[in-house]
Amino acid sequence: MxxxxxxxxxxxxxxxxxxxxxxxxxxxxxxxxxxxxxxxxxxxxRLLTPSFSDMHFHLDSALTLGDPRYNESGTLIEGIEIWAEKKRGITVEDVKNRAIRAVKMMVSYGTTRLRTHADITEPRLATLKGLLEVKKEMKPLIDIQVTAFPQDGILTEPGNAELLEKAVEMGADNVGIIPHYELTREDGVKSISVAFDIAQKYGRDVDGHVDETDDEQSRFLEVVAAEAIRRGYEGRVTAGHATAMHSYNDAYAYKLYRILRRAGVTVIANPLINIHLQGRFDTYPKRRGMTRIKELLKHGVNVALGHDCIRDPWYPLGRGDMVQALFMAVHVGHLMGYQELRDSFDLITVNAARALRIESEYxxxxxxxxxxxxxxxxxxxxxxxxxxxxxxxxxxxxxxxxxxxxxxxxxxxxxxxxxxxx
Ligand SMILES: [Zn+2]
Structure with a gap:
């Protein structure tokens, strides 16, 4: 043909x-x-571009809006509580049916590469099993990577670290982290080390949720970058959200740009969800709560985008359209200069290809x-x-x-x- x-x-x-x-x-x-x-x-x-990549998404929770209930506070924490209720009785079939519907929506909007998280703190691993099957069945439409995502933390409950490793043994492509959600700063640091140990043992990349908070004291991104450097993992680590960077002082942010560049860490902003979930504890002025896309790019750090959620406990809207996610990013990130708008498509195309190390075929x-x-x-x-x-x-x-x-x-x-x- x-x-x-x-x-x-x-x-x-x-x-x-x-x-x-x-x-x-x-x-x-x-x-x-x-x-x-x-x-x-x-x-x-008309414009012909390489197809889009969504570098951070939660297929397991997609299209569960209102089941078992709606998020009325609009906070990340209420979202995690609702999801904890939902996932208790979750089945492989339920995960698959919703994920396939969501995937088809995304594909119809031009996304043919997707990194999805599978919550592996659900002890039966129904979400992981479902998404691994979706990965295989949807291969004619989309290339999916599944990240083993410890939603409730790696060290918060005994057994979560074992579930994380088991998920990788079962076929998860990447190892996830969520250090800002661990019980203490020290646990957060230790959880990063545990995840890198597993990643190294099985030859997987690290794909984390890092500093998804407005707390300017949340500084796990530097730990992630340092681990990448020490373990020879340059270019193999993505850090999702990194919203705390919005609130760092400029001197600290400057230090961070340097080590992120050296570590080859790709920062994944999720503009639709970040603008919705962050700033929730502020009165006025309210922070934007998106990572510093413009400054990261200027300092040579790779940045790509994720849609993150569609109609689930964390985000009530969405149609799986990366151009819509980009539309939010350019507004929130002040990337509206003429050339900035032209270049902004890199965030959903070539920059993602760089993070996935597929530039030679893209x-x-x-x-x-x-x-x-x-x-x-x-x-x-x-x-x-x-x-x-x-x-x-x-x-x-x-x-x-x-x-x-x-x-x-x-x-x-x-x-x-x-x-x-x-
Ligand atoms: Zn996420």
């Missing part, structure tokens, strides 16, 4: 390009391809894997302004989502007009 996409815009290039896809790979990119293909698609000057270039999204917009600004679902999503050279564009008709005094947003 070959596909020829004609007249597409590509990021950071002027003019229009044709892209030929053969055998799952990009065979040619040029201003005019003479060869034919099994299917030819006219892009009409991009709209000859020889790379044909994982692509044709957006209903001419450039990044239009994509963010309109937030239209993509017209095409392609994974490994196969079209997995197809849409006609969402044109609207408006009737003025009985006369029909076609609305042009682009």
């Amino acid at each position: 070959s596909i020829l996409i004609r007249g597409a815009r590509l990021r950071r290039l002027d003019g229009l390009y044709d892209v030929l896809i053969e055998d799952g790979k990009i065979a040619e990119v040029s201003t005019s391809i003479k060869r034919g293909a099994d299917e030819t698609i006219d892009a009409g000057g 991009g709209v270039e000859r020889g790379k894997r044909a994982d692509l999204v044709l957006l209903d917009a001419r450039d990044e600004l239009e994509a963010l302004a309109l937030q239209r679902p993509p017209l095409l999503v392609i994974k490994e050279g196969r079209i997995i989502v197809r849409r006609s564009n969402a044109e609207a008709e408006i009737v003025v005094d009985g006369k029909k007009e076609r609305l042009e947003f682009v």
Whole structure:
């Protein structure tokens, strides 16, 4: 099966390009391809980008909103309490059904790579089992990595560290941490060491929840970076949320940028959830509670984004659209300069590929894997302004989502007009 996409815009290039896809790979990119293909698609000057990555998500809790109850306080802690009630009787089937629905929504919005957490402090490990099956079954649509996530802490209960290791033995791709949720600062530090021990023993990456709090005293990110350096884990660690960084003093933040860069730690911001859950103990002025994306990037630290949650105890909204997550990020992070908006798509594309160490196969270039999204917009600004679902999503050279564009008709005094947003 070959596909020829004609007249597409590509990021950071002027003019229009044709892209030929053969055998799952990009065979040619040029201003005019003479060869034919099994299917030819006219892009009409729209933007063709590599497909999106969601670097931090909770598939096991997705679409449980209101079950068993709604989060009325809007706090992270009430969310964890509701989830603790829900997961008591959770079944593999329940996890799978919801996760598959959520995955399909995400794919339809252009995400074909996903890192999901599976809460392994549920002792029957039903969430992990369910998500490992979803990973396998959804492979034609999306590449999933499952992180063994100790939601209730590694050292808070006897047996959690063993569950974490067991989850990795069962096939979890990455080892999780949540040091700010451990009982003491010392336990937090120790929990990081326990997780790195397991990661090293099984050759896995570390993918943590780190400093997801407004507490400026929460400083586990430096410990995570130091462990990465000492254990030769540079480039193999992601730190999700890191919202406390919003509240650090600038001198300390500056020190942190340096060691994060040296450790090759990727920081994953989750703008939709961070703006909703953080700042909840403030009166006014209220903090934004998102990590410092702009400054981290400026200091050479890799940053990518996660959607984190869809309609669950922590976040009541969402449709699995990484452009919507990016829309929130550019607002909250003051990334609204013209060039900043153009560059912002790196956060959901190439920066994630760097964190996943798949740069050699990622991009709209000859020889790379044909994982692509044709957006209903001419450039990044239009994509963010309109937030239209993509017209095409392609994974490994196969079209997995197809849409006609969402044109609207408006009737003025009985006369029909076609609305042009682009
Ligand atoms: Zn999370």
